[in-house]
Amino acid sequence: MLDRSRFREVMASFPSGVVVLTAFGEDGRPRGLTVSAFCAVSLDPPLALVCIDKTSNTLPAVQHTGGFTANILAAGREQLARRMATKLSAKFDGLEWRRPESKAGGPILDGDAAAYAVCALRDTIEAGDHWVLIGLVMEGDQREGIAPMVFTRRVYR
Numbered sequence: 001m002l003d004r005s006r007f008r009e010v011m012a013s014f015p016s017g018v019v020v021l022t023a024f025g026e027d028g029r030p031r032g033l034t035v036s037a038f039c040a041v042s043l044d045p046p047l048a049l050v051c052i053d054k055t056s057n058t059l060p061a062v063q064h065t066g067g068f069t070a071n072i073l074a075a076g077r078e079q080l081a082r083r084m085a086t087k088l089s090a091k092f093d094g095l096e097w098r099r100p101e102s103k104a105g106g107p108i109l110d111g112d113a114a115a116y117a118v119c120a121l122r123d124t125i126e127a128g129d130h131w132v133l134i135g136l137v138m139e140g141d142q143r144e145g146i147a148p149m150v151f152t153r154r155v156y157r
Contacts, residue, residue, distance in 0.1 A: 015152035020071040020084045020113075021050055022097075022106030023061035030092045030107045031061035034085040036151050037130075038070050042106040046137040050119055050129045057087060059131070067104025067120040067135055071113040075147040078156040080112050114149075115142035 002010070016036040023033050037051035048068060052059055062068045073081055084091055097107035105118030119135025126132075150157045 012153050015150050015157075018073045018077075018081050018149045018151050018156065019050065020073060020080065020109060021052065021058060021067045022064075022071060022109070023058060023065040023067070024106055025061040027062050028132040030097065031058040032084050032091055032106065033058045034081045038072075041134060044110070047122065047134055048119055048137055049132055049134045051127070051132050053130055054125075055129075062121065062133065065104060065106060067102065067106075067118070067138075068133065069100060069105040069108055070117045070119065071107075071109040072117075072142075073109075073149045074112060074114040074143070075149045075157075077112050077149055080109075081149065081151075081156060100139060104135075105137060112144070114146040116140055 017038065019035050019038040020032050021035050022030060033056055034050060035050055039049060041047035041049050048070060060129040096111050097109050100108055100118040102118045102120065104120035108116050117137045117140040119137050121133060122136045123134040124131055
């Protein structure tokens, strides 16, 4: 079996988009984290998946809300990506966001996202130290002319 360090190096070579996954906690406050494992699963019905660490502070909010919003970050939002990758409790201080129409989703970061997908949690699959969350996409949009950010080999592009 490939050791953890080498596995990380190999996987870091695969370029991915950068997503801030959001949900609302039991206290009604927004929660979020940065993820790079997000993709489409199906067109009919519209399904997307995201992988989230079992120790994530956002996971209980996703479970409480019964869904999540995947904010696909716009290019140039590296500072926000790094901020959301921390365990800070005040990640949303000073950020502009809005509530989705669906109660299942989390905050939509209109000014920072190239696109977003609001998902109702459909399936949860245990996979090692992560959960694979599959969501039914309830609403979403993309901003014309706004390029998404890409992450590869631990560098934002």
